[in-house]
Amino acid sequence: MDKAKITFGTREDKKALEEHPVFAPKFDADGLIPAVAMDAETKEPLMLAYMNAESLQQTLALGEAVYFSRSRQEIWHKGATSGHVQKVKEIRTDCDQDAVILYVEQLGAGACHTGRTTCFYRVVDLEKGTHPTALSFTEADLSFDPNSVYGK
């Protein structure tokens, strides 16, 4: 899409937000909406990050995921440093339009800065009753060396 022309609908009543075919995303008090990136092929979740209106517009214009980094307080074109760009295949929103899901093709070795294919590489131990609650690592093993990609 032409970025200059990307606009969002106005948020009217609840019924309209739920049933109208108009994208009217809700940005919170900090101007952000949560965005979950999932692998378009495997349906595995890759990461959860946030977008502001500008980064969502850039995502639509570029066809690549652009987030807003809360820690750095800046627009964050995923993959700009690492080459691990996320090509957007589909974007969904939910009933009240306060969340988005991106189905992406993850380029490069993985989505996570720890060197893994996904950020969701740990599972909560539901049965063990450990204190504090324990995590187990999944098979989403190190797929690249983060230092060689991101530097120290």
Place this chain on the structure above:
Amino acid sequence: MDKAKITFGTREDKKALEEHPVFAPKFDADGLIPAVAMDAETKEPLMLAYMNAESLQQTLALGEAVYFSRSRQEIWHKGATSGHVQKVKEIRTDCDQDAVILYVEQLGAGACHTGRTTCFYRVVDLEKGTHPTALSFTEADLSFDPNSVYGK
């Protein structure tokens, strides 16, 4: 797990949060963490909601999804009204532990209060370049009558 015994780890340095097998979830300034529920069978996303520490502890204790309703500002045991309980099969967290994903068995007709199987029933039109940006409805059609389940 025994709810009385459910505790979370303390959030230490970044490396520990990423690499230690201890669940130390980050709750934001409002005491909340985003939680994405996905169908354990189909891997389709069902909804994105929020949990506070208490609702996360209840989720672990019950084995059913318990959220915190931001609009009502109260603990929200999903399905308490509708019968559409979410049986928790797996919970994952991400590298910095500020998000969780729940793989659930969705009981009843669907997750969404609009009467659909999923809240993510609309897709952003990436190609059309409409102003404002348009949404298309997916095949996640009405699977139940919300009025008969939730009342008016």
